[in-house]
Amino acid sequence: MSANDKKESKQDTLEREVESVVDEETAGLDPAEAGRIREKVRARVLEEVERERRIRTAAERRAEERRRREEKRRERLHEEGEMFERFNRNFRFQHIVMFTSVIILVITGMPIKFPEFVLSRFLVNMWGGIHNATIVHRIGAGMLIYFMVHHLFYTVFSRQGRRDFILLIPTPKDARDAVQNVRHFLGKTGEKPRFGRFSYIEKFDYWAVYWGCVIMIGSGVFLWGEEIVLKFFPKYVLDVAHEMHSDEAMLATLAIVIWHFYNVHFNPDRFPGTLMWWHGQISEHEMKEEHPLEYEEIMAKRSKQKAAEVPNP
Amino acid sequence: MRGTFLAAAIFIALGVIAQGFWFPADARISLEKCTLCHGKPEFRKILVDGKIRDLFATADSLKGSVHEKKTCVDCHFDVSEIPHRQRPQRVTCTHCHYKGNAEGAPQSDAYLEYFGSVHGNAIAGGNTKAPLCQDCHGNHSIHKTKDPTSAVSRGNVAETCGRCHIEIYAVYKTSIHGVAVSQGIPEAPSCTGCHGEHKIYAHKDPKSTVFATHVAAQCSTCHGSVSIMSKYGIEAEQVTTYQNSFHGVASGFGSRTVANCASCHGVHDIRPSEDPRSMVNPKNIPATCGKCHPGANPNFAVGKMHVDSHSKESGIIYYTAQFFKYLTIGTMLALIAHIFLDMYGRTRRLRGDK
Numbered sequence: 001m002s003a004n005d006k007k008e009s010k011q012d013t014l015e016r017e018v019e020s021v022v023d024e025e026t027a028g029l030d031p032a033e034a035g036r037i038r039e040k041v042r043a044r045v046l047e048e049v050e051r052e053r054r055i056r057t058a059a060e061r062r063a064e065e066r067r068r069r070e071e072k073r074r075e076r077l078h079e080e081g082e083m084f085e086r087f088n089r090n091f092r093f094q095h096i097v098m099f100t101s102v103i104i105l106v107i108t109g110m111p112i113k114f115p116e117f118v119l120s121r122f123l124v125n126m127w128g129g130i131h132n133a134t135i136v137h138r139i140g141a142g143m144l145i146y147f148m149v150h151h152l153f154y155t156v157f158s159r160q161g162r163r164d165f166i167l168l169i170p171t172p173k174d175a176r177d178a179v180q181n182v183r184h185f186l187g188k189t190g191e192k193p194r195f196g197r198f199s200y201i202e203k204f205d206y207w208a209v210y211w212g213c214v215i216m217i218g219s220g221v222f223l224w225g226e227e228i229v230l231k232f233f234p235k236y237v238l239d240v241a242h243e244m245h246s247d248e249a250m251l252a253t254l255a256i257v258i259w260h261f262y263n264v265h266f267n268p269d270r271f272p273g274t275l276m277w278w279h280g281q282i283s284e285h286e287m288k289e290e291h292p293l294e295y296e297e298i299m300a301k302r303s304k305q306k307a308a309e310v311p312n313p
Numbered sequence: 314m315r316g317t318f319l320a321a322a323i324f325i326a327l328g329v330i331a332q333g334f335w336f337p338a339d340a341r342i343s344l345e346k347c348t349l350c351h352g353k354p355e356f357r358k359i360l361v362d363g364k365i366r367d368l369f370a371t372a373d374s375l376k377g378s379v380h381e382k383k384t385c386v387d388c389h390f391d392v393s394e395i396p397h398r399q400r401p402q403r404v405t406c407t408h409c410h411y412k413g414n415a416e417g418a419p420q421s422d423a424y425l426e427y428f429g430s431v432h433g434n435a436i437a438g439g440n441t442k443a444p445l446c447q448d449c450h451g452n453h454s455i456h457k458t459k460d461p462t463s464a465v466s467r468g469n470v471a472e473t474c475g476r477c478h479i480e481i482y483a484v485y486k487t488s489i490h491g492v493a494v495s496q497g498i499p500e501a502p503s504c505t506g507c508h509g510e511h512k513i514y515a516h517k518d519p520k521s522t523v524f525a526t527h528v529a530a531q532c533s534t535c536h537g538s539v540s541i542m543s544k545y546g547i548e549a550e551q552v553t554t555y556q557n558s559f560h561g562v563a564s565g566f567g568s569r570t571v572a573n574c575a576s577c578h579g580v581h582d583i584r585p586s587e588d589p590r591s592m593v594n595p596k597n598i599p600a601t602c603g604k605c606h607p608g609a610n611p612n613f614a615v616g617k618m619h620v621d622s623h624s625k626e627s628g629i630i631y632y633t634a635q636f637f638k639y640l641t642i643g644t645m646l647a648l649i650a651h652i653f654l655d656m657y658g659r660t661r662r663l664r665g666d667k
Binding site: 100111259 | 606
């Protein structure tokens with residue numbers, strides 16, 4: 001018996017089974033009605049069998065998967081509207097590299113600042129002792145330095161990078177937005193400030209990371225190459241670098257854990273966090289809510305494009 | 314006839330046993346009998362290696378010692394006839410010195426610690442040169458530790474240890490601790506101050522009080538105490554500054570390679586930093602730091618070593634720390650205020666207020 005015959009017989013048994021069930025269920029109905037139901041069931045079964053065959057190969061299964069996702073997305077689109085790309089792939093990659101390295105740096109660095117803390121001993125022993133922890137810390141440092149270099153190149157050489165950098169420069173509007181936002185929180189004014197592509201909160205985060213990276217990498221490199229540094233500088237320079245590294249680490253960790261986590265995780269709108277860092281997409285609904293000026297800009301651009309595309313009669 | 318013989322036998326046996334009750338001292342060898350030989354000043358034995366063993370001992374030998382009321386055979390109990398045919402065994406102090414003894418010896422189990430120690434292990438391993446109790450505490454002239462004439466008193470213990478550890482003793486004697494002990498400073502540590510008394514272990518043994526990860530704690534028992542250090546004008550915060558430094562933190566996490574107090578200040582040859590022979594004298598710092606940081610140069614000595622960012626004397630380090638302190642407080646206050654205002658606004662809107 002060949003494999004094909006086997007499949008054939010399997011299909012036959014399936015058909016017979018379905019038929020017997022249908023017979024049982026339609027026993028009380030009149031023959032015309034029963035016939036119609038039987039036809040319907042047959043069509044449905046055939047459709048299912050056909051579908052099964054269609055997704056038989058792995059490639060087909062993947063395509064099917066994609067089709068279903070697309071369907072799901074279209075359903076969601078109905079609620080949230082169109083999806084816009086907020087962060088491009090390069091920017092998302094940078095963010096992932098950065099937060100991975102920062103997590104590594106914090107869990108290997110903080111035990112050195114707080115050796116008495118209950119978790120510290122665990123966090124150090126996890127790597128197999130303080131010596132290994134310092135190696136892991138340097139791996140994290142290497143990742144952060146890579147991120148910084150990558151971002152500088154991105155800012156200079158990428159169109160999107162240059163555009164975003166200019167939009168991230170603080171303006172007087174940000175101060176006005178901050179004041180209006182506080183007034184809004186206090187109920188003094190009903191209107192939320194209308195943000196562009198980057199709100200003053202996001203601008204603060206961006207420049208905080210800039211400041212943090214400069215201080216941490218600067219002092220960290222000094223501490224890393226202490227023997228070379230001591231060839232040219234007296235010891236108190238290293239002590240200052242150590243103090244800066246230790247204190248700025250505290251500030252950065254607090255800012256991330258309290259401020260950034262509140263804005264992207266614990267904030268009731270976002271809890272427990274969105275996947276925007278992974279797919280970079282923002283819905284039309286969110287766009288109108290949080291970046292209305294950018295949304296309007298995009299819409300205006302589109303209508304202009306459409307107008308340009310209309311062929312001359 | 315047979316009955317009379319049995320009665321006589323029982324009578325004689327009882328008489329022999331009863332003798333033990335009536336004349337106990339007669340069964341033992343009296344002091345006078347020992348001093349027949351040992352009381353002669355020239356009584357000595359020349360050993361095979363040419364050394365002379367002085368065997369002179371009289372009633373005065375025990376005078377003033379803690380064993381004043383004891384006689385020779387209380388300790389040399391294996392001597393049962395005079396003259397003794399063999400050389401008597403070494404005296405076993407634990408015959409009396411254990412907790413619960415009825416001989417009037419101190420009720421202490423301190424001797425048990427000796428058996429696990431490096432000396433006790435050496436004896437158990439068959440090293441005949443390793444010290445037993447009497448090698449440190451003395452043979453006949455045993456005194457209480459508090460007694461300045463005791464071989465193990467604060468002033469004498471270094472010399473006692475130095476009988477075997479002669480090179481270390483020579484180094485220690487001129488160190489700041491050795492000088493302080495000889496000046497009679499009561500808190501200054503002698504050998505036992507750092508190494509322990511009976512439970513002395515090799516410095517490579519993790520049980521040791523001077524094991525790499527225990528050194529800092531051992532030094533800080535005195536150097537961390539403000540009440541002791543203030544008497545001699547020494548800063549007690551050297552301990553905290555070390556503990557907060559990377560060396561101290563890594564040592565606390567169990568690193569054995571990182572510098573502890575002894576790595577920089579020396580082990581037995583600790584001297585004040587003004588002393589040109591001190592390992593931490595600015596002139597010697599490149600060599601001292603260079604043990605771990607190859608290529609160390611005089612820059613290592615520029616700036617305070619035990620730096621405390623909280624004290625104003627640290628200069629630029631203090632101001633850096635202050636700058637970051639206020640930056641952190643200011644930033645975090647603003648950010649947390651923003652978060653609470655946001656939450657307040659959300660609550661208000663949820664409640665339906667405008």
